[in-house]
Amino acid sequence: MFEEYFDVKTELILMDWLLNDLFLSFFSYNILNCKQKNNLKNATKTLK
Structure with a gap:
């Protein structure tokens, strides 16, 4: 028992541990991904 x-x-x-992971x-x-997208946006802004 x-x-x-x-x-x-x-x-x-x-x-629980696997799900948390x-x-x-x-x-x-x-x-x-969000940071990279923002970096790309900023990079294109500075290029223009």
């Missing part, structure tokens, strides 16, 4: 409970708990923690990488990727 206790072992089963422990397994479920560990699986949940692992899933995915979310964070996605989030930082989006931030980088």
Whole structure:
């Protein structure tokens, strides 16, 4: 009984950790993309 409970708990923690990891990488990727887009806009402004 206790072992089963422990397994479920560990699986949940692992899933939570994976989801957090995915979310964070996605989030930082989006931030980088936005920064790059802004840099491109600024670069084109200075070129004109």
